[in-house]
Amino acid sequence: MFWIIVFGIILLGLLFVLAEILFVPGGILGIVGILVILFGIYYGFNHGGNTRGIIVLITTVVITFGLIFLSVRSKSWKRISLTTNIDQKYNSNTGIIVTKGQTGKAITRLNPMGKVQFDADEAEVISESGFIDVGSEVIVHKTEGTKIYVKLNNQ
Numbered sequence: 001m002f003w004i005i006v007f008g009i010i011l012l013g014l015l016f017v018l019a020e021i022l023f024v025p026g027g028i029l030g031i032v033g034i035l036v037i038l039f040g041i042y043y044g045f046n047h048g049g050n051t052r053g054i055i056v057l058i059t060t061v062v063i064t065f066g067l068i069f070l071s072v073r074s075k076s077w078k079r080i081s082l083t084t085n086i087d088q089k090y091n092s093n094t095g096i097i098v099t100k101g102q103t104g105k106a107i108t109r110l111n112p113m114g115k116v117q118f119d120a121d122e123a124e125v126i127s128e129s130g131f132i133d134v135g136s137e138v139i140v141h142k143t144e145g146t147k148i149y150v151k152l153n154n155q
Helices: 002-022 028-073 076-080
Strands: 103-106 113-118 121-127 137-144 147-152
Touching: 002 028
Parallel strands: 121 147
Antiparallel strands: 103 113, 103 137, 113 121, 137 147
């Protein structure tokens, strides 16, 4: 029962440190985790004597460095890190020509941005009427560079 309590406490501390590293940066969970690990080692010495305390200390150090080595060496960080790149431009170089007053049909919800079908072309637009549902008819209110501003056609 002694070993279950000691290594349960230490495992809880390691989970706090891991949560600090991966999910909640800021220091609080990391400090709590280290304090819980140290309490587990203290508990090992206090309730198990010197021999068991030294075994707990050595095992904790080996497990901690083993986990650090495993996480640095393996591709763990590549699995959880963001590696995608955005390589598309907003309405640039599409060749779509729209004019003020031209009508189109929303093919995605404009929230306030979305896609509208103008004749045979699709374009990213910005709604000036708030949210517009799919299938609604819109009208071009103005254009600024590559930005197209639309409103509901009944306004």
